[in-house]
Amino acid sequence: MTSRVSVLGIGNAIVDVLARVDDQLLADIGAEKRSMTLIDEQRAIEVYQKMGPAVEMSGGSVANTIAGLASLGARAAFIGRVANDQLGRIFTHDLQSLGVDVRLPPLDGLASTARSHILITPDGQRTMQTYLGACAELGVDEVNERTIGDPEVVLLEGYAWDIDQGPELAREAMKVAEHTGSVVAISLSDARCVERHRDAFLDATARHAGMVFANETEIISLFDTKSFDEAVDRASDFDALFVLTRTEKGCVVVDGSDIIVQEAYPVDVVTDATGAGDAHTAAFLYQRAAGGSLKECAVFASRCATAVISQVGGRLDEHALKHLPEP
Amino acid sequence: MTSRVSVLGIGNAIVDVLARVDDQLLADIGAEKRSMTLIDEQRAIEVYQKMGPAVEMSGGSVANTIAGLASLGARAAFIGRVANDQLGRIFTHDLQSLGVDVRLPPLDGLASTARSHILITPDGQRTMQTYLGACAELGVDEVNERTIGDPEVVLLEGYAWDIDQGPELAREAMKVAEHTGSVVAISLSDARCVERHRDAFLDATARHAGMVFANETEIISLFDTKSFDEAVDRASDFDALFVLTRTEKGCVVVDGSDIIVQEAYPVDVVTDATGAGDAHTAAFLYQRAAGGSLKECAVFASRCATAVISQVGGRLDEHALKHLPEP
Numbered sequence: 179m180t181s182r183v184s185v186l187g188i189g190n191a192i193v194d195v196l197a198r199v200d201d202q203l204l205a206d207i208g209a210e211k212r213s214m215t216l217i218d219e220q221r222a223i224e225v226y227q228k229m230g231p232a233v234e235m236s237g238g239s240v241a242n243t244i245a246g247l248a249s250l251g252a253r254a255a256f257i258g259r260v261a262n263d264q265l266g267r268i269f270t271h272d273l274q275s276l277g278v279d280v281r282l283p284p285l286d287g288l289a290s291t292a293r294s295h296i297l298i299t300p301d302g303q304r305t306m307q308t309y310l311g312a313c314a315e316l317g318v319d320e321v322n323e324r325t326i327g328d329p330e331v332v333l334l335e336g337y338a339w340d341i342d343q344g345p346e347l348a349r350e351a352m353k354v355a356e357h358t359g360s361v362v363a364i365s366l367s368d369a370r371c372v373e374r375h376r377d378a379f380l381d382a383t384a385r386h387a388g389m390v391f392a393n394e395t396e397i398i399s400l401f402d403t404k405s406f407d408e409a410v411d412r413a414s415d416f417d418a419l420f421v422l423t424r425t426e427k428g429c430v431v432v433d434g435s436d437i438i439v440q441e442a443y444p445v446d447v448v449t450d451a452t453g454a455g456d457a458h459t460a461a462f463l464y465q466r467a468a469g470g471s472l473k474e475c476a477v478f479a480s481r482c483a484t485a486v487i488s489q490v491g492g493r494l495d496e497h498a499l500k501h502l503p504e505p
Numbered sequence: 506m507t508s509r510v511s512v513l514g515i516g517n518a519i520v521d522v523l524a525r526v527d528d529q530l531l532a533d534i535g536a537e538k539r540s541m542t543l544i545d546e547q548r549a550i551e552v553y554q555k556m557g558p559a560v561e562m563s564g565g566s567v568a569n570t571i572a573g574l575a576s577l578g579a580r581a582a583f584i585g586r587v588a589n590d591q592l593g594r595i596f597t598h599d600l601q602s603l604g605v606d607v608r609l610p611p612l613d614g615l616a617s618t619a620r621s622h623i624l625i626t627p628d629g630q631r632t633m634q635t636y637l638g639a640c641a642e643l644g645v646d647e648v649n650e651r652t653i654g655d656p657e658v659v660l661l662e663g664y665a666w667d668i669d670q671g672p673e674l675a676r677e678a679m680k681v682a683e684h685t686g687s688v689v690a691i692s693l694s695d696a697r698c699v700e701r702h703r704d705a706f707l708d709a710t711a712r713h714a715g716m717v718f719a720n721e722t723e724i725i726s727l728f729d730t731k732s733f734d735e736a737v738d739r740a741s742d743f744d745a746l747f748v749l750t751r752t753e754k755g756c757v758v759v760d761g762s763d764i765i766v767q768e769a770y771p772v773d774v775v776t777d778a779t780g781a782g783d784a785h786t787a788a789f790l791y792q793r794a795a796g797g798s799l800k801e802c803a804v805f806a807s808r809c810a811t812a813v814i815s816q817v818g819g820r821l822d823e824h825a826l827k828h829l830p831e832p
Contacts, residue, residue, distance in 0.1 A: 198824060231599035234561040264591040272558035497525060
């Protein structure tokens with residue numbers, strides 16, 4: 179048992195504002211289903227006014243993964259910015275109460291804490307309208323050897339590149355990781371995000387990343403290929419391990435020429451797809467740190483993703499862990 | 506179709522902070538299961554620190570009932586105080602987005618918006634630790650003919666008597682209701698609350714109330730009887746209609762010498778008992794306004810309460826209404 183932090187995540191610190199909506203609302207606000215759109219504060223107010231009653235809970239892609247790791251019992255840490263407002267204190271509490279080492283406290287004088295309006299349609303799919311607020315004010319100065327420490331894995335989300343100093347702080351984080359011998363893991367966030375930062379992601383994948391987490395559309399976007407199979411071929415050429423999720427088609431793990439295919443577990447009802455990928459990443463990293471084979475990691479990750487899909491809310495929590503499908 | 510508001514509720518404007526906990530946590534904080542305890546801000550911070558990750562959603566007993574009425578399609582209005590902070594704006598949004606006429610806007614310069622820490626044990630029961638904050642600053646000046654209008658029913662919760670000017674503003678509300686010909690309905694909140702205000706509640710029941718909503722322990726406490734049957738006997742002596750819930754034993758409606766007994770609907774899993782009584786009240790009032798017989802009201806109320814028990818969260822919302830048990 180080491181005292182080293184297993185995974186430190188760097189990403190957007192966001193409170194989710196979840197509401198069930200009908201498809202018409204997506205049309206009304208001009209949102210494409212399953213997209214994540216960055217919006218400004220004025221637009222956030224407009225979208226919120228069109229939404230019905232909502233439920234608030236801590237979210238953020240890497241933050242979800244870090245919370246999931248902590249729920250599984252791993253030592254985990256997080257770097258992300260929240261304002262010292264009610265939602266920022268809620269976000270911080272929710273991670274700290276799981277034992278996550280939150281490296282940056284809520285700060286006065288920022289824009290308000292980030293909110294992602296998550297619109298859940300009757301098919302269980304989620305469409306996100308995200309106001310970055312305070313978390314866009316994360317600066318490169320806050321990412322250094324002191325705040326990162328020497329975790330086994332430094333996990334960066336693609337969305338981190340969207341904030342002003344994002345590309346710079348990502349480079350700094352990868353530099354620190356190299357010094358401390360931490361594995362760099364990158365989660366590609368979404369296909370549009372990959373389009374925005376393709377060159378930076380390709381460079382990070384080639385030169386820094388030990389692991390890349392992506393879904394089908396993200397990996398196709400990264401390599402700009404026509405098919406998933408072609409993207410898998412491209413992934414084989416890299417040193418990094420690729421964990422590629424394909425929703426109901428399961429996942430594919432690519433480790434050079436080794437390719438492991440894992441079926442998805444059946445889901446009775448897709449209640450809310452929010453966070454399924456984040457839970458998959460958490461479980462995969464957890465099992466990997468515990469010395470699991472790639473196949474074992476893929477099985478456990480799929481089970482955990484299934485449990486999260488069957489509940490409202492994006493985190494792999496104690497409740498979801500009690501409702502894992504049989505392996 | 507009248508343009509008159511069907512029900513105006515006056516009560517505490519509270520955001521629920523819900524978390525699943527084990528029984529040990531109740532012991533650690535010295536809370537009795539299923540109790541509602543009023544706590545100060547310092548204690549609220551301590552309780553919150555001991556809780557795991559939570560979900561935030563609008564609550565409050567009468568506010569839940571008003572939201573339920575609006576979800577059912579009734580014209581409903583609400584008087585309660587929130588601060589102009591994030592939680593206060595969330596509370597207000599959640600009611601307004603259902604079409605509820607929120608009579609008081611969020612206000613600057615108050616204590617923070619009220620929070621009820623709702624601790625859900627594995628048996629689905631909820632124990633509440635409530636910090637009243639801003640809602641304790643509701644004043645008698647804010648309850649008058651202008652803010653109340655002329656609804657068909659003015660619904661007061663027992664908890665309203667707990668706030669500083671509560672007894673006085675309740676009297677004022679009942680006086681206004683008499684002027685405008687509104688029926689006064691009182692929901693007794695909890696047995697401890699009845700102990701705190703028994704004389705005032707008995708007086709209101711005898712002199713003002715057209716309807717009294719209570720559960721078994723509350724009505725026994727109100728009349729200080731040894732048994733539920735004895736309490737039903739006492740209720741028969743009043744002009745008011747009594748709607749008395751008994752969890753798995755269903756409910757009893759007492760209208761003078763007429764007594765209607767309604768069985769409960771079977772519940773597969775008690776997910777979260779929060780708000781079951783509030784939903785029962787909403788459905789009963791809705792059906793009554795629609796001209797339903799007392800039996801019809803009792804059936805519909807029981808179905809709606811069952812739907813709320815089977816989900817996390819205390820409001821009879823669109824989702825719960827889609828999952829009503831067959832009558």
